[in-house]
Amino acid sequence: MDRDEVVGEFARFLRLERDLSPHTVRAYLTDVNSLLDHTGGQLEGLDIGVLREWLAGQHESGRARATLARRTACARTFTAYCHRRGWLATDPGLLLGSAKSPRSLPVVLDQKQAKAVLDAPPTADPKELRDQALLELLYATGVRVSELCALDVDDVDRERNVVRVMGKGRKERTVPFGRPALQALDRWCIHGRPLWVRARSGPALFLGVRGGRIDPGTVRRVVHARLAQVEGAPDMGPHGLRHSAATHLLEGGADLRSVQELLGHASLNTTQIYTHVSIDRLRTAYRQAHPRA
Structure with a gap:
């Protein structure tokens, strides 16, 4: 098989059968091209010798x-x-062993900071809405x-x-939200979105200033x-914000399984990192507040 054909067929497999995100597909194709180089x-x-030699070279670089x-996964x-x-x-x-990446604790907002981020004065500007x-x-x-x-x-x-x-x-889940989010969505859908709707808007909930579906870069x-x-x-x-929401849910008494379902994690192990965040916060609060900490 020609190299371009192999890479092209693998790319179609990743997109259509594995249903991976475009970002993950690009990363995997970069890795495969590095291996084929x-x-x-x-x-x-x-x-297995060639694979280990390639990975060793990556480590040395x-x-x-x-x-x-x-x-390794790719x-x-x-x-x-x-x-x-x-x-x-x-x-x-x-025969290739698993290379485990370090799992660092995510940086999160505290609850006062989250409130400050979301508190905003009333406005009629569609972008602010x-x-x-x-x-x-x-x-x-x-x-x-x-x-x-999406x-x-x-x-x-x-x-x-x-x-x-x-x-x-492509796993569908239903996620609840509270009154503040509902009120903000209503203000956007009633007073903001209609001003930006164009023929290309389709059913998209959030739009860019030109009327198309909003992109991740704009949200960031x-x-x-x-x-x-x-x-x-x-x-x-x-x-x-996703990390912060999960941490605050656990701090408020939500059980780990519920948070897993909310976040759409396939494995509970992925969700468990937030228990470490909460425990770390508890330990910090204890040291600051307890007279014999």
């Missing part, structure tokens, strides 16, 4: 552990796919930025105060700008 563009002779973990996916297609006689990826609505919904639901951008108007159920979200792997800029207005708040993107 190492093999001279040939699949013949690709064995200073690649981060998280990058090495992703490249190599296993790629060799398994090539074996199924008959391009490799055996699957060398089966949109920004307030998306900030409220991000924090209220803990959805990913890609999930927020929302349509009909995904919001105002009678039950829930939003229908299409998550990773909105979050960074609002956080910059709050003294002492850490600089973070939309994922930081």
Whole structure:
């Protein structure tokens, strides 16, 4: 098989069968091209020794552990796919050990900072109405930025105060939200969105200034700008609001399984990191407040 054909077929597999996000597909294709550069563009002779040699070279060049973990996962996916297609006689990826990336605790807002971020004076400006609505919904639901951008108007159920979200792997979930988010959404949908609607808008809930569906980059800029207005708040993107929402839910007494369902995590292990955040905060508060800490 020609190298371009192999990469093209693998890309289609990632998009159509694995249903990976465009960002993940791009990362995997970068990794595969790096591996094929190492093999001279040939699949013949690709064995466990070659894979380990490639990863060792990545390590020696200073690649981060998280990058090495992703490249290991990509190599296993790629060799398994090539074996199924008959391009490799055996699957060398089966012998490749898992490279675990370090799991650092996420930076989150405290509850006072979150309140300050979301408190905004009344306005009639459509951009401010949109920004307030998306900030409220991000924090209220803990959805990913890609999930927020994909929302349509009909995904919001105002009678039950829930939003229908299409998550990773095209898994649908229903997430509740509170009154402040509902009020902000109503103000945007009634007084802001109609001013920006164009033929290209379709059913998109959140729009850009030109009427198209909002993109993740715009949402990130909105979050960074609002956080910059709050003294002492850490600089973070939309994922930081997701982390903050999960942490505050656990601090308020929510059980781990419920938070897992809310966030759309496939594994409870992913959600458990937020228990460490809460315990760390509890320990800090204890040391500051207890006379014999």
